[in-house]
Amino acid sequence: MSPRGLRLSLLLRSFLVQASWNYRTLIGTGVAWALLPVTRRLHSTEPEATAGPVVDEPFNAHPYLSPVALGALARIASDGVDPDMARRFKDALRSPLGSLGDKLVWGAWRPFCAVAAVLLAATGAGPIVVVVLFLGAYNLLHLTLRIWGVGAGFRAGLDVGGALSRVRLAERSERVEAAGVLVFGSLLGLLLVTTLSRSESAVLWIPAGLVLLLIGVARGEALRRWAPAFLVAPVVLGLLLGP
Amino acid sequence: MAEPSILLTLVLFGGWAALDGTAAGQFMISRPIVSATLAGWLMGDANTGLLVGVILETLYVGDLPAGGARLPETGPASVVAAVTAVWIGGAGGLAVGSALGVLWGVLGGMSVTLQRRLNGVLVTPPEGGWKRAGQLALRHWSCLVTDAFRGAFLTATGLVLAAWLAPLVDGRWPLGLESTVPLLLIPAFLSGGRLLRAWDVAGKRAVLLGVGCALGVALGLGG
Incomplete structure (x- = not known):
């Protein structure tokens, strides 16, 4: 599998990385499954590829930023980084990939898009228009994060922290929140003088x-x-x- | 009611919406404003679906699933809510559909917890670890399949309950649409307040809230 093919495989598998979410390994088993193409590539000469050192270890990340981890782990596995160091690296990734994603996506982008969609509906937009615009706007960031993440992780490897800090996700969250406050205020004002007043x-x-x-x-x-x-x-x- | 093919489509859609909640994709098909509207559209009344979707979406807008919080599951519940609202019709349908959707969301949240425990059992490696990569893949996919069945089953049982409830509550709702919609939207203000707290509305953001509110008032009065 070419590096480009490998990145595409990791990207597609990232959409199912939470399928086996459980209280023991969180998304750790899903990450191990998503990295199987890497394992198979590295152990292609062996009769039965084992799942490698990532299996059955707890791991967590925001699902949209999980491709960052997948890309970086694929890169360091390909580079032959010492397994202990790879494990420490994986542990170090958990917290930032979780908190940055939670703040940007669950805390800001999703509620912003939801409030904007409700505002659109309240102004009389048709049902299908509301659904299409909500899904289109929301998934623009969603897919951008996944596609960027797998490439950034794969390019940066152990230096993925630098790649994450360069895109300033926390700052962007603040801006989305501020825009969300404005849209929320508009919805509140509209509801007060229409649905509630009438x-x-x-x-x-x-x-x-x-x-x-x-x-x-x-x-x-x-x-x-x-x-x-x-x-x-x-x-x-x-x-x-x-x- | 509806044709069997429509009901089957709704059940499958409920299964997809359940998967979208956590296991697969998270494109937000599972959000009420999407799943209720599309379910209403499948039933031939997208406007009622959208109204149910707006009521449930605003109710859950302050729920932030950070840190593995256990929240109501909105996908299958919104399908059940929209179909109930269309079946009963009018203000009563909207009220009963929304309430049933909320209860089904709580039930769905509990079933998600059970699914995650089941996943834990399914992906426990045999003694000595996974011998073949295919074993791990099979267990991972089995979690996905059982989750889809869970969502479809939840949707199907909700639709059965709705079909049983519809004739019982028909004509019993005392309010018109103009009073029912505000009654159902009022609880969402509590969620909205939680969202404003999470967004730390003070200082410049309080000014933004005021400006937004003025714009909304102008939009409402102008329209």
Whole structure:
């Protein structure tokens, strides 16, 4: 397999790296599976290729940044880096690949795209338009990260930390968050003067919404489990008291 | 109800949405605004699907799956929610569909935990480690297949429950659409507040929030 073919294989396998997510190895088994083409390439003269030293070790990374790890691990395996050093390198990668990805994608990009899509729907855009624009915008960054990651990891090898710091993912997260705040504000303003105001019970909904918003700001994650109950309880009550 | 071919497509779509949540791709097909809208479209009512999708998407927008947090599973649940809303129809359908979607999301989250435990069993290597690369690959793929079955089963059971519920709740919902939509959107303000907290809205960002709010008000009043 050519280096280009190997990178393509790693990229495609990165989409399934979480398939065997479990509490023992997290995505470690998935990473071992994704690296099998590398192992087979290195042990091509042996009758039965073993899975190599990466098997059955815990590993974690944000899924969209896992190609960075796959590329770098493939490179250092090809370079014949000492297995102990490779293991230490892998351990060192876990934290930055997890936290950078969580902050940029789960913490900023996904909610930004979701709020923008809801805003689009609230302005009257058609259902399929909303879906296509949401998926298109969201996956633009998603696919960019994966494609960039496998190439950057493969080129940088042990120096992948430098490649990660050069793209300044944390700074970009801050910018997306700021844009998200602006879009969130727009959605809030729009809902207040349309959906909530046009109801017969606007006098009830607007203060209730603003109070819940402030409670959410004040208490954060402590109230995560309660939001669904706020939806289900009135529906059950309405059905019980209904005609 | 719906033709068997549509129901089968919805069940398969639920399985795909479950895989998209964690195991495969994560293209966000599993987000409510996508899966509920597409399920509604398959049922011939994409607008109701979008409305359900917006209600559930805003409810979950503050859920950030950082650090392996256990969250509701939105994909199959959104399919069930949208189909229920279309089957029952009107404001009652929207309310019951959204509520069932929320409950199915919680159930889905629990089943994800069980799936991850099952994955742990499936990928435990034999004594002495993996002898052949193919063994590891087979176990990895078996996790994917069982996860797809889990999502499809969850969707199918949700649809059976929805079909049973539909005639029972038909005509029992007391509110019109203009009051039902705000009632269902209000809980999302709690999630929105959590998101603003995560985004650390203070100083310049508080100004941005105010500017955005003014723009939204202008957009609403102008439209």
